[in-house]
Every structure is written in structure tokens, then in C-alpha cells.
Amino acid sequence: MLILGIATVQIVGLQTYRASLSADLSDATERRLADRLLTIKRTLTGLPEKLREDAAHDLSSGAIEAHWSPDERAVEADGTNALWADLQARLIELAPELAEGGLIVGAQGGEAPDPHVALISMRLVDGTWLNVSLLSWTPRIPGAPQTVMVAWMIAAVALATAVLMVRWISRPLGRFAEAANGFYTTGRVAAVPETGPYEVAVLARAFNDLQDRLARSIEDRTQALAAVSHDLKTPITRLRLRTEEIDNDPLARSIAHDLEEMERMIDQTLSYLRGDRSDEPLRPVDLVAILETVTDDLSDQGAAVTFQGPRAAVIAGRRLGLKRAFVNLVGNAVKYGGTARVTLAENVAQVTVTIDDDGAGIAPGDRERVLLPFVRLESSRNNATGGFGLGLTIARAVVDGHGGTLDLESAPSGGLRVSVTLPKTAA
Numbered sequence: 001m002l003i004l005g006i007a008t009v010q011i012v013g014l015q016t017y018r019a020s021l022s023a024d025l026s027d028a029t030e031r032r033l034a035d036r037l038l039t040i041k042r043t044l045t046g047l048p049e050k051l052r053e054d055a056a057h058d059l060s061s062g063a064i065e066a067h068w069s070p071d072e073r074a075v076e077a078d079g080t081n082a083l084w085a086d087l088q089a090r091l092i093e094l095a096p097e098l099a100e101g102g103l104i105v106g107a108q109g110g111e112a113p114d115p116h117v118a119l120i121s122m123r124l125v126d127g128t129w130l131n132v133s134l135l136s137w138t139p140r141i142p143g144a145p146q147t148v149m150v151a152w153m154i155a156a157v158a159l160a161t162a163v164l165m166v167r168w169i170s171r172p173l174g175r176f177a178e179a180a181n182g183f184y185t186t187g188r189v190a191a192v193p194e195t196g197p198y199e200v201a202v203l204a205r206a207f208n209d210l211q212d213r214l215a216r217s218i219e220d221r222t223q224a225l226a227a228v229s230h231d232l233k234t235p236i237t238r239l240r241l242r243t244e245e246i247d248n249d250p251l252a253r254s255i256a257h258d259l260e261e262m263e264r265m266i267d268q269t270l271s272y273l274r275g276d277r278s279d280e281p282l283r284p285v286d287l288v289a290i291l292e293t294v295t296d297d298l299s300d301q302g303a304a305v306t307f308q309g310p311r312a313a314v315i316a317g318r319r320l321g322l323k324r325a326f327v328n329l330v331g332n333a334v335k336y337g338g339t340a341r342v343t344l345a346e347n348v349a350q351v352t353v354t355i356d357d358d359g360a361g362i363a364p365g366d367r368e369r370v371l372l373p374f375v376r377l378e379s380s381r382n383n384a385t386g387g388f389g390l391g392l393t394i395a396r397a398v399v400d401g402h403g404g405t406l407d408l409e410s411a412p413s414g415g416l417r418v419s420v421t422l423p424k425t426a427a
Contacts, residue, residue, distance in 0.1 A: 002162050003155065010151040034090040037122070037132060040066050041095075045124050056130065063135040072121035073131040074106040084118045084134075091122075098122060172200045176207055181403075189215050232266050285322065287313045287351055287422070291342055294326050303334045309344030313351050315424045317402050325398035326353070328391035329418050333357035337415045346424075350404075355418040356411040367408040371396050395420075 040059045044052045052068040060066045067073070088105045092098055102123040120132045172192065179190040189211045194204040240259050246252040288309055295307040333340035337357020345352050362370055362377065369375055373393045392406075399406045404422035411417040 006155045030090050041130050065133040067131045072129045074104040074119040074121035172196045282316050284314050285317045285319045304339040307342045313346050321398045325395040328395045350423050353420040357415040359415045361416045
């Protein structure tokens with residue numbers, strides 16, 4: 001927008017300047033031409049008649065061809081030629097004696113006279129006439145490379161100044177982004193300097209206040225979650241102990257199963273509410289080791305799980321959070337697809353983990369919805385088939401907390417493919 005504004009101003013200014021220069025040049029040309037014609041007239045007036053014709057020839061040059069004769073040669077045109085009107089007015093202005101029949105400006109004779117050629121007759125003092133054939137020309141305005149260069153210099157200086165000012169104003173915005181990312185991934189408040197332009201300083205104060213409020217809210221929620229976890233698990237433990245006193249074994253096993261399901265539901269819900277903001281710091285972790293641990297544990301349980309990848313892939317991450325995410329993802333592949341084929345690929349900047357299964361897959365319209373908390377595509381409330389609807393949600397929260405992405409696609413075998421992309425450096 002700045003360049004467009006500067007270019008518009010410069011173009012308008014340059015055109016205005018050229019129009020003004022054209023008008024000045026035309027005016028100067030008419031004045032010089034009138035002065036020259038009057039100079040020829042005065043020169044012939046002071047010479048004897050026998051010398052006038054030769055003198056008129058000698059004074060002719062360029063667009064002017066002068067002749068002397070006892071009578072006028074020009075014939076008054078039917079209408080004034082606009083091309084020569086200014087010159088006629090200029091001649092009368094400089095020589096008022098020509099106003100009373102002493103000046104005739106006529107077009108070139110013939111059936112199709114050239115409007116660019118005029119025949120001018122001016123009466124001398126003794127009644128003889130100076131007849132001039134005059135060819136018009138358009139004054140050429142010289143180029144203005146210096147003007148254009150100055151315009152570009154002004155634009156360059158203005159643009160450089162604008163870039164510096166914008167960088168100075170927007171520099172705190174980069175600190176806002178860093179503080180926001182750091183607060184999301186670590187949960188620690190990173191105060192932004194409340195300096196810079198007035199609006200930026202106000203924004204910094206509001207941003208720091210928002211961080212403080214969120215930090216207090218997260219701390220209060222964490223304490224409440226710890227209390228809820230303790231208060232819920234204590235009676236569950238007492239009930240489990242009391243089931244051992246029940247003589248009816250089928251009833252005892254049923255109650256124990258319900259208590260175990262309740263405890264797992266509480267653990268899943270608390271894990272989701274905690275999200276990925278934990279006290280576990282970012283550190284170099286071998287993602288291959290995590291995936292091998294997950295796949296080996298499932299293989300030991302009899303699941304059809306395979307892993308393919310390099311010997312090591314080190315990223316900056318949280319080991320416990322990543323393990324929890326991949327346990328959920330690989331476990332879902334085994335649970336709903338019967339098999340899990342885990343593949344890891346890496347490049348200089350990131351690693352990509354793909355998990356394919358042989359199940360029925362997920363319809364494209366449901367892939368975004370299934371990532372929401374407590375959403376289960378399986379309509380029954382049987383956790384053996386439908387789960388609690390938090391596994392994918394927790395996995396995506398962990399991946400987001402590492403600055404990565406989690407995508408659901410169709411596997412080549414027709415099942416579901418889960419693609420997880422994680423940066424090698426901290427987000």
C-alpha cells in the first residue's frame with residue numbers, strides 16, 4: 001500500500017510537471033517565433049525596396065520562408081485556425097499597429113489546405129507586405145530521467161523507513177507469540193516487556209495479566225483434580241476390598257470389573273483434563289525407543305503389531321506424554337483394526353509416524369469429530385468396543401503440545417491411517 005501510494009503521487013506529480021512544462025514550452029516557442037517575425041519585418045522596413053527580397057531570403061530558415069512583395073499574398077481564412085490563433089494574438093500584442101488590417105493569417109491555398117502550414121502577411125510602414133510561409137511543429141518535451149531517478153530515490157527512502165518502523169512496532173508481537181507458545185507447552189508464565197508504542201504496551205500489560213489469570217486458574221484446577229482423584233479412588237479401593245468378603249464369586253467378579261472400569265474412566269478423564277501441561281521438561285528423547293517399547297508390550301500380549309524405522313530418531317519432547325499418546329494410538333489400531341503397522345520416517349526438520357490398521361476405517365465426515373472429547377462412533381456404552389472417547393483427544397493434545405500435527409486418513413489396505421508429525425526441535 002505504501003509503494004502504491006508513493007507511485008500514484010509520483011505519477012500524478014510527474015504528469016502535472018510535464019503538462020506545466022509543455023504549456024511553458026509552447027508559450028516560449030510562440031513568443032520566440034513572434035519576435036523573429038517582427039524582427040524580419042523591422043529589418044525589411046529599414047532597407048531600400050530593391051534589397052528587401054534578398055534580405056527576406058537571407059533571413060528565412062527552418063520553418064520560416066519569408067518574401068517581400070508590394071501586395072499581400074495571404075487570404076483571410078473563413079474561420080480562425082486554432083493552431084495559429086495564439087501566434088496571431090501574440091503578434092498583435094507585440095505590434096499593436098498590425099491590429100487594423102495590417103496582419104492576415106490565412107491557410108495554405110488549394111482544395112485541401114494543410115492546417116499545419118500558414119501564410120502570414122504583415123504590412124510594412126510604406127504599405128508593402130512581408131509574406132511568410134510558416135510550418136508549425138509540436139514542441140518536444142525533453143525526457144526527465146533525473147526526475148524519475150529522484151522519484152525512485154524518494155520511494156526507496158520512504159520504503160526503507162517504513163520497513164524499519166514496522167519492524168520496530170511488530171517486534172513485540174514476536175515476543176507475544178514466543179510467550180504464548182511457551183506458556184502452552186510448559187505452563188510457566190513468561191512476562192512480556194511492557195515497552196514500545198502505547199498500543200503495544202497496553203497489549204503487553206493485558207497479555208501479562210491474562211497469563212497470570214490463566215496460571216492461577218490452571219493451578220487451582222490441578223489442585224482440585226488432585227483432590228477429586230484422591231476422593232474418588234479412596235472409596236473405590238474400599239469397595240474393592242469389600243468385594244473379597246462377598247461369597248458369591250460371579251457377583252464379586254462383576255462388582256470388581258465395574259470398579260476397575262470406573263477407575264480407568266477416572267484416570268482417562270483426569271489425564272484429559274491435565275492435558276499436556278505437566279512438570280515434565282522438554283528434553284532429547286529417542287522416539288524409536290518409545291515406539292519399540294509400545295509395540296513390544298502389545299506384541300507380548302499377543303497383538304499383531306509391527307514396527308519399521310531407523311535405529312534412532314531423537315527429538316525434543318516429553319517422554320511420558322509421547323508414550324501415553326502412542327499407547328493410545330497403537331492400542332486403538334489393534335483394538336478396532338486387528339493389526340497395527342507402525343512406520344517412522346524422518347528428515348532434517350521433523351519425524352513422521354504412521355500407524356495403519358486393517359479395520360473398517362473412519363468416514364471422512366467423522367474424522368474431525370472423532371478427535372473431540374467424549375465422542376464415540378460406536379453407539380453402545382460398552383467400553384470394550386467403544387472406549388471412553390478420550391484416547392484420540394489425549395493423543396492430539398500431546399502432539400499439539402509438542403508443536404506437531406495429527407491427521408486421520410485412509411490406509412492403503414482400506415483401514416485407518418494415523419499420521420503424526422513432530423518437529424525435531426522444541427516448538
